[in-house]
Amino acid sequence: MQDLGVEAIWLTPIQPSSTYHKYDVMDYYGIDPEYGTMDDFRRLLDGIHRRGMKLYMDLVVNHTSILHxxxxxxxxxxxxxxxxxxxxxxxxxxxxxxxxxxxxxxxxxxxxxxxxxxxxxxxxxAMFWEGMPDLNYESEALREEIYKIVRHWLTGVGVDGFRLDAARHIYPPWLREKNIGFWEEFGQVVKAAKPDAYTVGEVWAKASEVAPYFKGLKANFHFDLSFAIQRIIQTGKDAGLVEKLLADYDDFGRHNIDFIDATMLTNHDQNRIGSVAGGNVEKMKLAAAMLLTLPGQPYLYYGEEIGMLGVKPDHHIREPFLWTDRPDDPGRTRWMDPLYSRPTSVRDAATQLTDEDSLLNHYRKLIALRKAQPALSQIQRPNLVSALAKFNKVVAYIRTHPTEPVLVVHNIGGRTKKIILGETEQAFKKVLFQTTDSTRIKGNQLMLPAYGSIVLGK
The missing domain is CATH 3.90.400.10 (Oligo-1,6-glucosidase; Domain 2)
Incomplete structure (x- = not known):
């Protein structure tokens, strides 16, 4: 993961549970035996920290297991x-x-x-399932128990933050107006325990509903952006992506000027981007290029970087990762037989590492570029300006910067596109990244292959 350029790892629930997904927590202080022991977890955490990375754990405080x-x-x-x-x-x-x-x-x-x-x-x-009863935060005693759990993991164990499951459902529908106040209080508890701890909320809703949650949570997932990129990959239609993002940023900023936009292609509850793209690797590369050149703090769902496939039901979007093509690969988990992500349908990571043009190396190059270019690596107070808006089948934008701005252009169609660069765009002449070597720039003309992306600097 460090070689890929990943800076933090989010673990879905690791506490004892009666299900494979473990969102029905039976003990907030334990580690499920399927994963090991607390000593094993501490060794993992230490190894992550020694590599200069962070670990965020899934904290499920909307509900417990019926067996808790x-x-x-x-x-x-x-x-x-x-x-x-x-x-x-x-x-x-x-x-x-x-x-x-x-x-x-x-x-x-x-x-x-x-x-x-x-x-x-x-x-x-119990709004999700009868086996996961919802907690009642009108109880002060419950709140204090939850805050003890927060302090335990942040200061007693040393994790770096939390992904907060089902954040919009903390209160039931008839009291939903109390959600924001709870997360503001929660944020203060986290800050008091560990000032630099990170929190990211799962508020699966339109951006306008997500926005107030930035009052208490440092980051929230941008589901509207996730679905917008998926639609672009499927239809080849832009539908005003940049303009919609700018409106969302204004909305988020009204609640917290230093909001962190947590961006993603898909997650563990959605059909995998590989299947959304119909298995087309060029479309997967386009999706990755969009995610990793837009503002925000991007999340990669494991396996996206090698093109894993999967559609619901949920266990088929959570199939074992393919490290090698060996049938007896000791690194591959065996909790289920995969239906979609098999060696016959998905190239394993080891094979892709040796192929310069593979999807995995495409991700590595983009992540390295993002880190190297200050305009791309800016997370807070998004720096985004629309470009080349008159061209059909093109998504383009400038990531502004006082000295090193970049121009990003994506061809979202299935044919090579001739793009006439305007006066502003012509100032960007240095190729920093391109999906394929067949991209051509001559004078004010850019020839961009199907599903291709290019990043230009001044």
């Missing part, structure tokens, strides 16, 4: 002190409040979120 001791206590009776750690109502109360059903969202498909507890007159609220 808190819920096992809570379900034992209405008078148990842990009862208020979760949401409980009688059917009559649920009907009176009008919350028997919820609107399906992109990240949660359960419509009837209230579930029976055998022998109990009340039902409990």
């Amino acid at each position: 001791p808190w819920f096992e206590q809570a379900r034992s009776g209405a008078n148990n002190p842990y009862r208020n750690f979760y949401w409980w109502m009688t059917p009559a109360m649920i009907d009176a409040l009008g919350v028997n059903k919820r609107e399906e969202t992109a990240d949660a498909h359960v419509i009837f979120p209230w579930h029976k507890n055998p022998g109990d007159p009340e039902k409990y609220y």
Whole structure:
């Protein structure tokens, strides 16, 4: 990962759990035996830090497992002190409040979120799955327990920050206006424990809804951008990407001028970008070039850099990584037999490393370029200006900088594109990066191959 240029690793949940995905946490202080022990984790953390990298862990505070001791206590009776750690109502109360059903969202498909507890007159609220009951943050005792967990991992163990799962659902729909206040409080707790700790929220929603979460969280994932790049890869249509991004940045900045835009192509809940691109490596390269030359702090979902494939259901977008083409590869996990990412359909990492034109080396070059060019490496207060807007099938922009601005041009169509550079664009003459050597610049004309990208400096 360090050779790729990665500076931080986000681990999806590692705590004890009853499922393979481990978002149903049973013990916030433990390590699932499937992954090893706390000593193993500390060795991993030490190795990451020695390499100058950071580690962010997934912290699931929207819900627990139904097998968590808190819920096992809570379900034992209405008078148990842990009862208020979760949401409980009688059917009559649920009907009176009008919350028997919820609107399906992109990240949660359960419509009837209230579930029976055998022998109990009340039902409990669990919006993702009956095995993951939602926590009730009206309980001060619960808040303090969660904050103890935060302090433990930041200062007791030494992780560098958290990815916060289901951040928009911390409060149920009838109290959703309290979400932002909670995350502001949470952010203060994190800052007091470890001032430089990083937080990134999963707010799976339109950018306008994401924006207020920057009040408490340093970063939030930009789902609108993720889907916009996917649409471009699928359709070859721009739909005003740069203009939409500029509007989003204005919205984010009104809540926190130093917001960090967490950008991505896809994640562990979405069809893989390789499959979105129909297995077309040139389209995958285009997607990578867009992600890694736009503003923000980019995230790579493991396997994107080698073109792994996968479509839902979820376990098929989480298949084992292909390190080599050896059937007995000791580095390959064996938790499932892959359906999409097999040696016959995806080139393994070891093979790609030796191929200068591979997708993996394309990622390595782009990441190195991003680090080397100050205009590209700027994360906060995004430096973005639209360029060449009149050309169809072209996405172009300038990443501004006082002395070293760059011009980025992408051909999002399936044919070579002749682009006439304007007076502003003609000032950029130095080729810093190009997808293929067949790109040509002569005078004010740029010939850019299908799905090709070029980065020019002055």
